[in-house]
Amino acid sequence: MPWPYVLVATDDVETAEAIRATLTAEGYEVHTVGHGADVLDRFSPQHYDLLISSIQLPDRVGRDLYIALRARWPFAYPRVLFLVPVNAQIPPPAKGLVGPEAPILRTPLTPEALRDVARRALGVL
Numbered sequence: 435m436p437w438p439y440v441l442v443a444t445d446d447v448e449t450a451e452a453i454r455a456t457l458t459a460e461g462y463e464v465h466t467v468g469h470g471a472d473v474l475d476r477f478s479p480q481h482y483d484l485l486i487s488s489i490q491l492p493d494r495v496g497r498d499l500y501i502a503l504r505a506r507w508p509f510a511y512p513r514v515l516f517l518v519p520v521n522a523q524i525p526p527p528a529k530g531l532v533g534p535e536a537p538i539l540r541t542p543l544t545p546e547a548l549r550d551v552a553r554r555a556l557g558v559l
C-alpha cells in the first residue's frame with residue numbers, strides 16, 4: 435500500500451499535474467479535486483496524510499476552508515498546506531487569511547522545494 439496519501443485541491447490543472455508527478459515519483463498516492471466542497475467531502479485524516487490546497491478555490495477561500503477543516507479535525511493542522519502565488523500580496527504567515535498558524539507555500543514551487551515541504555509537513559526527513 436502506498437504511503438503517504440495526499441489530496442491536492444486546485445483548479446489549476448498544470449499545478450495539480452506538477453504536484454501529482456513530483457509526489458507520485460516519491461511514492462506518494464496523490465488525488466486531486468478542484469473545489470473546496472470536494473475537499474470537505476473527501477478529506478479526512480483517516481484517508482489522507484496531507485492536504486495541499488490553493489488559497490483561492492472557485493467556491494471557497496483558504497480562510498473558510500481552514501476554519502471548516504480545523505472545526506472537523508483540530509489535530510490535522512500540520513497536515514494542511516496552502517498554495518499562494520508568489521505575486522500575491524499576502525505577507526507570510528498569512529495571518530488572518532487562513533489562520534495564525536496555517537502554513538503557506540509560495541508558487542510556483544520547484545520539485546525539490548515541494549518534496550522538502552511535503553516531507554517536513556509529514557515529519558519525514
